[in-house]
Amino acid sequence: MDYKKLLTSLIPEMDEGIHVVDRDGVNVIYSQKMADMEKIRREDVIGKNFREVFSYIPENESTLLQALKGHTTEAQQQTFLNVYGKEITTINTTVPIWDNGEVIAAMELARDITEIKSMADRILALQEEKIAPPKMSQPKIRHYTFYDLIGSAPAFEEAVSVARRAARSEAPVFIYGETGTGKELFAQSIHYDGARKSRPFLAQNCAAIPESLLEGILFGTVKGSFTGAVDRAGLFEQANGGTLLLDEISAMPYDLQSKLLRVLQEKYIRRVGGTRDIPVDVRIIGTVNEPPEELIARNALRSDLFYRLAVINIELPPLRDRKEDIRALAERFLDKHGRDGRYNRYSMTMEALEKLRGYDYPGNVRELENIIIAATAMAEDGEILSAHIRFPFEVTARRQAQSRKAETAGQTEPGGDAAAWPEAVNPTALTEEGLSLPERLRRIEADLIDEAMERNGGNISRAAAELGIKRQGLQYKLREREKK
Ligand SMILES: Nc1ncnc2c1ncn2[C@@H]1O[C@H](COP(=O)(O)OP(=O)(O)OP(=O)(O)O)[C@@H](O)[C@H]1O
Numbered sequence: 001m002d003y004k005k006l007l008t009s010l011i012p013e014m015d016e017g018i019h020v021v022d023r024d025g026v027n028v029i030y031s032q033k034m035a036d037m038e039k040i041r042r043e044d045v046i047g048k049n050f051r052e053v054f055s056y057i058p059e060n061e062s063t064l065l066q067a068l069k070g071h072t073t074e075a076q077q078q079t080f081l082n083v084y085g086k087e088i089t090t091i092n093t094t095v096p097i098w099d100n101g102e103v104i105a106a107m108e109l110a111r112d113i114t115e116i117k118s119m120a121d122r123i124l125a126l127q128e129e130k131i132a133p134p135k136m137s138q139p140k141i142r143h144y145t146f147y148d149l150i151g152s153a154p155a156f157e158e159a160v161s162v163a164r165r166a167a168r169s170e171a172p173v174f175i176y177g178e179t180g181t182g183k184e185l186f187a188q189s190i191h192y193d194g195a196r197k198s199r200p201f202l203a204q205n206c207a208a209i210p211e212s213l214l215e216g217i218l219f220g221t222v223k224g225s226f227t228g229a230v231d232r233a234g235l236f237e238q239a240n241g242g243t244l245l246l247d248e249i250s251a252m253p254y255d256l257q258s259k260l261l262r263v264l265q266e267k268y269i270r271r272v273g274g275t276r277d278i279p280v281d282v283r284i285i286g287t288v289n290e291p292p293e294e295l296i297a298r299n300a301l302r303s304d305l306f307y308r309l310a311v312i313n314i315e316l317p318p319l320r321d322r323k324e325d326i327r328a329l330a331e332r333f334l335d336k337h338g339r340d341g342r343y344n345r346y347s348m349t350m351e352a353l354e355k356l357r358g359y360d361y362p363g364n365v366r367e368l369e370n371i372i373i374a375a376t377a378m379a380e381d382g383e384i385l386s387a388h389i390r391f392p393f394e395v396t397a398r399r400q401a402q403s404r405k406a407e408t409a410g411q412t413e414p415g416g417d418a419a420a421w422p423e424a425v426n427p428t429a430l431t432e433e434g435l436s437l438p439e440r441l442r443r444i445e446a447d448l449i450d451e452a453m454e455r456n457g458g459n460i461s462r463a464a465a466e467l468g469i470k471r472q473g474l475q476y477k478l479r480e481r482e483k484k
């Protein structure tokens with residue numbers, strides 16, 4: 001096999017740039033990708049000596065020349081200005097190539113991460129803005145405290161009492177709760193009710209960042225061996241003296257989890273590519289939204305990190321397990337979102353509340369809050385009726401229920417699936433035996449109204465127009481129904 005041919009066709013296909021020097025430091029391979037990144041022409045490099053072409057790089061900072069001496073540099077981030085002055089960031093790995101105990105060449109692989117890095121910088125800049133908001137004119141960002149935590153179900157109160165104790169201590173905290181159960185609210189309450197409240201509170205979702213960048217975001221980076229970039233502090237340094245909330249900590253790569261553990265134990269960090277140990281004093285709150293024992297079992301969460309964080313362990317119950325709190329939460333959200341200048345405060349019928357209690361809330365408290373916001377937007381005269389309460393999955397659920405009814409009436413083939421049913425099921429198909437004519441008519445009317453409300457996104461005026469009745473008439477019918 002002709003390996004040279006193989007290589008010359010392989011190299012241009014690779015995402016990484018490749019640069020190889022032989023034992024004398026002569027550039028033997030310099031791929032087009034590499035040339036594009038460094039904005040140097042291939043013909044100006046190949047066949048020439050490395051020290052000549054790259055004379056501006058001090059010998060002890062060149063990873064390729066170091067590799068010729070047998071040193072490997074793994075996944076090092078470098079930021080440099082190309083000849084057009086554009087800042088380029090790459091991740092480089094440089095290895096010696098050995099033959100019979102001797103280095104015969106050195107190879108560098110470089111991946112261009114300029115765009116990913118600018119994304120990371122943006123995130124850090126936003127975090128910095130959060131720490132030091134503009135002095136004047138801006139309303140103060142509202143922070144959550146224990147006062148904002150609504151709920152009296154036993155499991156919830158237990159969580160609050162653990163969190164209150166956490167606020168008085170300095171220990172790391174671990175919070176488990178499904179999405180929308182209030183993990184961030186708890187974390188902020190612990191911070192703003194504790195001794196660190198005048199210091200920064202920063203939050204980072206570990207699942208939102210490419211794995212390769214997370215370490216740099218957390219611990220910072222030092223400028224690469226080329227010219228250009230400034231040193232950058234990571235979130236640990238930015239949050240110094242305060243609290244760092246690490247959401248979805250199980251999304252953090254396994255080996256980074258052990259670095260984090262070391263930081264928790266030794267209380268200093270080292271920037272990526274740096275050599276200096278920087279002392280940090282940061283309280284960590286880690287969260288997950290799946291049961292920790294399951295995450296540990298499938299190696300998503302290191303058990304040693306878990307035990308270190310779970311010095312204080314908080315479990316937030318899903319909303320469906322504390323339906324007794326739905327009323328108090330709904331009232332809080334009406335208070336928070338239900339003032340639009342027209343009505344002093346929205347009210348809610350018992351039927352609307354019952355409807356709220358009948359749902360399972362996969363999105364937990366956040367979902368309830370959004371449902372209330374939508375309801376206040378649709379309500380008229382400041383009163384929220386059950387018709388204004390709309391669940392994201394309600395349409396599907398109702399359609400399935402209808403098709404089930406029709407099935408029992410023998411109108412569909414066995415095994416026929418709900419999705420195959422026509423949009424509007426003929427209302428007469430729902431007729432049940434043994435009902436009086438007025439009751440049957442009332443049900444048909446109720447179904448027609450429900451469907452019109454559904455189609456018009458809960459807007460009473462539009463639904464009324466579609467049904468060919470007056471808005472007040474529909475409003476009356478809806479209200480009468482609630483009273484029954
Ligand atoms: N106990 C509560 N009392 C009052 N409001 C709450 C409560 N829990 C949650 N909320 C409301 O729900 C919203 C979502 O809560 P939060 O952001 O803390 O959830 P989370 O658990 O961090 O969710 P995710 O896992 O999706 O990040 C909050 O903005 C808040 O308005």
Ligand SMILES: [Mg+2]
Nearest residue numbers: 180183184247
């Ligand atoms: Mg959150």
